[in-house]
Amino acid sequence: MKIVLIGAGGTLGVAVHTALTGRGHDVVTVGRSSGDLRLDIADPEQTAQLYERVGRVDAVVSAAGDVPWKPITEMTPQDYLDAFRGKVLSQVELVRQGVGRIAERGSFTLITGVLAREPVPTGTAASLANGAVEAFVRAAAIEIAPQRVNAVSPTVFTESLGDYGDFFPGMESVDLDKVARAYVRSVEGAQTGQVYVL
Numbered sequence: 080m081k082i083v084l085i086g087a088g089g090t091l092g093v094a095v096h097t098a099l100t101g102r103g104h105d106v107v108t109v110g111r112s113s114g115d116l117r118l119d120i121a122d123p124e125q126t127a128q129l130y131e132r133v134g135r136v137d138a139v140v141s142a143a144g145d146v147p148w149k150p151i152t153e154m155t156p157q158d159y160l161d162a163f164r165g166k167v168l169s170q171v172e173l174v175r176q177g178v179g180r181i182a183e184r185g186s187f188t189l190i191t192g193v194l195a196r197e198p199v200p201t202g203t204a205a206s207l208a209n210g211a212v213e214a215f216v217r218a219a220a221i222e223i224a225p226q227r228v229n230a231v232s233p234t235v236f237t238e239s240l241g242d243y244g245d246f247f248p249g250m251e252s253v254d255l256d257k258v259a260r261a262y263v264r265s266v267e268g269a270q271t272g273q274v275y276v277l
Contacts, residue, residue: 081105081136082266083129085120085173086143088113090239091190091258095142098259099266107133110143120169121145123176130180138266139177140188141170144212146204148246154203162204166190167211174215178223186227188265189216191274193234199246213274220272227271231261234277253277 082099086092087108099106108114109129116132118125120143144166147158170189177187194202195209209232216230235243237252244252261275 080138080266081107081133082138082140083107083109083133083136085109085139085141086190089142090236091233091255092142094255094259095140095262098256098263099140102263102267104266107136120173121165123168123172126169126172126176130176135180135182136185137182138186138188139173139181140262140266141173141190142262144169144190144208146208148201148205150201151203159204159207162208163211166205166208167215170212171215174219174223174228178226181226184225184227186229186266186271188262189228189230191230191232193232193247193250195232196276197234197250199248202246216274217272224271227265227269229265229270229273229275231258231265231275232277233258233261 082104084106087096088110109116111119118129120126146162146166174187189212191209191212194206195213198206216228219228233253234250235247235252237254258277
């Protein structure tokens with residue numbers, strides 16, 4: 080399959096790229112500062128450029144999304160708008176603009192996270208964004224068939240515990256290779272409207 084991978088230079092993106100190429104897929108990498116294409120999908124116009132440049136593909140995979148982390152008393156309306164733009168709208172636009180650009184039975188795989196279900200202090204923007212993406216996936220799945228859309232929703236990565244473990248006290252971690260396998264399941268499988276909780 081020809082697959083577009085957004086956020087390929089990040090911790091998760093590298094693992095997903097390795098998993099997909101290891102299974103023989105042709106992967107076009109996209110990132111703001113690295114990758115085959117340098118684009119910021121938080122800008123809908125750059126998402127349109129992405130589809131113009133890659134042509135028809137079989138799957139679109141997202142491993143990127145930015146949200147601010149602050150106590151709620153320090154959050155501003157702009158912070159919440161930034162979270163929506165950085166993680167929700169960016170991925171919604173991948174699907175909305177991509178429906179006419181991917182194969183008839185192609186798929187989209189988006190990224191959410193544990194905070195949709197298990198919030199932590201300073202994570203209100205992340206919880207809001209993750210919950211919105213998951214709700215969108217379920218709703219979009221019933222409209223775009225036979226194309227498919229799923230989300231991968233991991234907890235903190237085992238490999239990132241040194242940097243982020245304090246934000247997720249007492250939560251189980253998940254190995255990156257397990258998360259990458261969920262992406263493979265979404266891309267190569269037949270399910271739609273699913274949130275793969277890891």
